[in-house]
Amino acid sequence: KNQVEQSPQSLIILEGKNCTLQCNYTVSPFSNLRWYKQDTGRGPVSLTIMTFSENTKSNGRYTATLDADTKQSSLHITASQLSDSASYICVVSPFSGGYNKLIFGAGTRLAVHP
Amino acid sequence: SQTIHQWPATLVQPVGSPLSLECTVEGTSNPNLYWYRQAAGRGLQLLFYSVGIGQISSEVPQNLSASRPQDRQFILSSKKLLLSDSGFYLCAWSVAGGPTYEQYFGPGTRLTVT
Numbered sequence: 001k002n003q004v005e006q007s008p009q010s011l012i013i014l015e016g017k018n019c020t021l022q023c024n025y026t027v028s029p030f031s032n033l034r035w036y037k038q039d040t041g042r043g044p045v046s047l048t049i050m051t052f053s054e055n056t057k058s059n060g061r062y063t064a065t066l067d068a069d070t071k072q073s074s075l076h077i078t079a080s081q082l083s084d085s086a087s088y089i090c091v092v093s094p095f096s097g098g099y100n101k102l103i104f105g106a107g108t109r110l111a112v113h114p
Numbered sequence: 115s116q117t118i119h120q121w122p123a124t125l126v127q128p129v130g131s132p133l134s135l136e137c138t139v140e141g142t143s144n145p146n147l148y149w150y151r152q153a154a155g156r157g158l159q160l161l162f163y164s165v166g167i168g169q170i171s172s173e174v175p176q177n178l179s180a181s182r183p184q185d186r187q188f189i190l191s192s193k194k195l196l197l198s199d200s201g202f203y204l205c206a207w208s209v210a211g212g213p214t215y216e217q218y219f220g221p222g223t224r225l226t227v228t
Contacts, residue, residue, distance in 0.1 A: 102217065
């Protein structure tokens, strides 16, 4: 069964600190993995996308890593800001050659405190 | 540039009442359109997707239906709401003929069934 598991469920950090969010997936065959940021009450916005051949992808203070062998990904946030408070969702797309159904994780809710 | 709109932003409806949520996309033609539901602590669940006017695919059996009366308009409906229909509803679009994992989300509608 295609699944995406994220940890931790929630996280509180102080402004300026770094943090790392985890994503494990059992999706096969694998096409790509994307991290989304979702502010409360808003739609998700894409941060990074990686195919199986990519190990790391950065977007400003956000750096995603991918280990396709162990089927794990992480999202590292550097020098956190109050505006980083949001849910971060890991989304995996299986390779199907046609319609690519997205498999969503439940998300990690991050709170950055001053 | 492309934009996606959803309304209403929030809705409180009694059990047994009808529902109509609307999604429109601007700046693109013949997009693929999607309806998702996001329950608290759960990943996004795909409800319906459409590759053209009048073409609707349902992912899960439920109390809801979808219609696409115009190229860039997607409507989510119910004849009689259930308590379990409460949630955050997201509309998304992707480029026709492009990778369907490249989806762009609307701002969402928060539905509370009382």
